[in-house]
Amino acid sequence: MTRVIRFGIIGCGLMGRELASAAARWLHLTDAKARPEIVAVCDTNEGLMDWFSTHLPSVRQKTTDYRVLLANPEVDAVYCAVPHVLHAELYPAILAAGKHLFGEKPFGMDATQSATIAAAIKARPDLLVRCSSEMPFYPGAQKVVDFIRKGHVGPVLEVEAAFLHSSDINPDKPINWKRMVGVNGDYGCMGDLGMHVLHVPLRLGWRPETVTASLVKRVTTRPDGKGNRVPCETWDNATITGTVRDPGGDFPLVLKTWRIAPGEANTWSIKVLGMKGSAFFTTKSPRQWQFMRYEPGGSQTWQTEDLGFAGLFPTITGGIFEFGFTDAIQQMWAAYVDELAGGDAKGFPCATPSEAADHHAVLTAALQAGITNSTVAVQYQGQA
Numbered sequence: 001m002t003r004v005i006r007f008g009i010i011g012c013g014l015m016g017r018e019l020a021s022a023a024a025r026w027l028h029l030t031d032a033k034a035r036p037e038i039v040a041v042c043d044t045n046e047g048l049m050d051w052f053s054t055h056l057p058s059v060r061q062k063t064t065d066y067r068v069l070l071a072n073p074e075v076d077a078v079y080c081a082v083p084h085v086l087h088a089e090l091y092p093a094i095l096a097a098g099k100h101l102f103g104e105k106p107f108g109m110d111a112t113q114s115a116t117i118a119a120a121i122k123a124r125p126d127l128l129v130r131c132s133s134e135m136p137f138y139p140g141a142q143k144v145v146d147f148i149r150k151g152h153v154g155p156v157l158e159v160e161a162a163f164l165h166s167s168d169i170n171p172d173k174p175i176n177w178k179r180m181v182g183v184n185g186d187y188g189c190m191g192d193l194g195m196h197v198l199h200v201p202l203r204l205g206w207r208p209e210t211v212t213a214s215l216v217k218r219v220t221t222r223p224d225g226k227g228n229r230v231p232c233e234t235w236d237n238a239t240i241t242g243t244v245r246d247p248g249g250d251f252p253l254v255l256k257t258w259r260i261a262p263g264e265a266n267t268w269s270i271k272v273l274g275m276k277g278s279a280f281f282t283t284k285s286p287r288q289w290q291f292m293r294y295e296p297g298g299s300q301t302w303q304t305e306d307l308g309f310a311g312l313f314p315t316i317t318g319g320i321f322e323f324g325f326t327d328a329i330q331q332m333w334a335a336y337v338d339e340l341a342g343g344d345a346k347g348f349p350c351a352t353p354s355e356a357a358d359h360h361a362v363l364t365a366a367l368q369a370g371i372t373n374s375t376v377a378v379q380y381q382g383q384a
C-alpha cells in the first residue's frame with residue numbers, strides 16, 4: 001500500500017494553493033512510493049483557509065497561528081510558503097518541532113537569515129529539508145541536464161539561465177510584499193527569481209567564483225490600493241555575470257532575473273554553449289528542447305525534439321501530451337515525497353539546503369557588485 005505522509009501547509013496564498021492542488025491529483029502519478037495528505041493548514045488571513053477545507057476533506061486543522069499547527073502530532077512534514085522576511089522565523093521553528101520541511105525559496109531574505117536557517121538545518125540532520133524550485137522538472141530542462149551530465153558539451157563557452165516576468169512593466173500595478181524591501185529583502189527581483197536560475201547551474205557544480213551585476217530599477221512608486229502612490233524600492237531587473245572556474249577553461253555564467261522583461265510571462269530558460277555540444281530549453285516551448293552536436297569541420301546544425309509528456313515520475317498522461325507549470329509543481333513535490341519515503345528522487349532531488357545557501361552567497365555578492373559597480377568574490381559557506 002502507498003505510504004501516506006501527513007502534511008501541514010503554512011501560507012495559503014498563491015503557492016500554498018498550487019501545492020494543495022498537486023496533492024489532490026496524486027492519482028496522476030503511477031509509481032509514487034508515498035502520497036502527501038494535507039491534514040492541517042495555517043494562514044494569518046483566515047478567509048484563505050476555507051478553500052482548502054472545502055476542497056480537501058483530509059484537512060482537520062485550520063489555524064491562524066503556525067505554532068498551533070507545529071504542535072499537531074498528526075503533522076509529519078510542512079510545506080511553507082510565506083513572505084521572505086518570515087522564513088528565518090518559521091523554518092527553524094518547523095524543524096525544532098520535529099517536522100520535515102519543504103520550504104519555499106529563497107530560504108530567508110538575506111545572507112544573515114540564510115545562515116540562521118542553515119544552523120537550524122544542521123541541528124536536525126534527522127529531518128529532510130528541501131527548497132522549492134520546480135522549473136528544472138520540465139522534461140526539456142531534464143534533457144539539457146542529462147546532455148551536460150553525459151559530457152556532450154565539451155569545453156563550455158557560456159551558460160545562460162533566465163527567469164523573465166513582465167507584469168511589473170505596468171506602473172499602475174498595485175504594490176505587494178514582493179516589491180517591499182522590508183518584506184522581500186534588498187535582493188529584490190534576485191531574491192524572488194534567483195533560486196530558479198541558479199538551481200541547475202549549482203546542481204551541475206557551476207559555482208561562480210566572482211560576479212558582476214547590472215541592476216535596474218525603473219518603477220519607483222506604485223499604487224497601494226488605497227488611492228496613494230507609495231515607494232517601490234526593490235530592484236526590477238538583474239543581470240548577473242559570474243565567472244566559473246573550469247578545467248576546460250573559465251566561462252561566464254549569465255543569470256537574468258527580470259521582473260520587467262517586455263512581453264514575457266514566467267519564461268524560464270537554460271542555455272549551455274560548448275565546443276562539442278550546445279543545448280537549450282525554454283518554458284515558452286514546453287514540449288521541446290534544442291541541441292547541437294559538433295565535430296571539428298562538421299556542420300553546425302541545431303536540432304529540435306518534441307518530447308511530449310515525459311516527467312521524471314511516470315504518470316497516467318499520454319506521452320504525446322504537453323507538460324506545464326502545474327505538472328512541474330507535482331513532479332517537484334513527487335521528488336520530495338519520494339525522498340521522504342526513502343527513494344532517490346529519480347536522481348534529481350529538489351534543491352538542497354546547501355544549494356539554497358550557495359545561491360544566497362551568489363546573490364549577496366551580486367547585490368554588492370551591482371551597487372558598487374565592481375567585481376565581487378563570492379563567499380560560499382565554509383569559506384574564510
Ligand SMILES: NC(=O)c1ccc[n+]([C@@H]2O[C@H](COP(=O)([O-])OP(=O)(O)OC[C@H]3O[C@@H](n4cnc5c(N)ncnc54)[C@H](O)[C@@H]3O)[C@@H](O)[C@H]2O)c1
Pocket residue numbers: 010011012013014015016042043044045048064066080081082083084086104105106132133134192
Ligand atoms: N516556486 C515558485 O514558483 C514560487 C512562485 C511564487 C512564490 N514563491 C514563493 O512562495 C512563498 C510565498 O509566495 P506566494 O506567492 O505564495 O505569496 P502569497 O502572498 O500569495 O502567500 C503568502 C501567504 O502567507 C500568509 N502569511 C503571512 N504571514 C503568515 C504567518 N505568520 N503565518 C501563516 N501565514 C502567513 C499570507 O497571508 C499569504 O496568504 C515565497 O517564499 C515566494 O518566494 C514561489
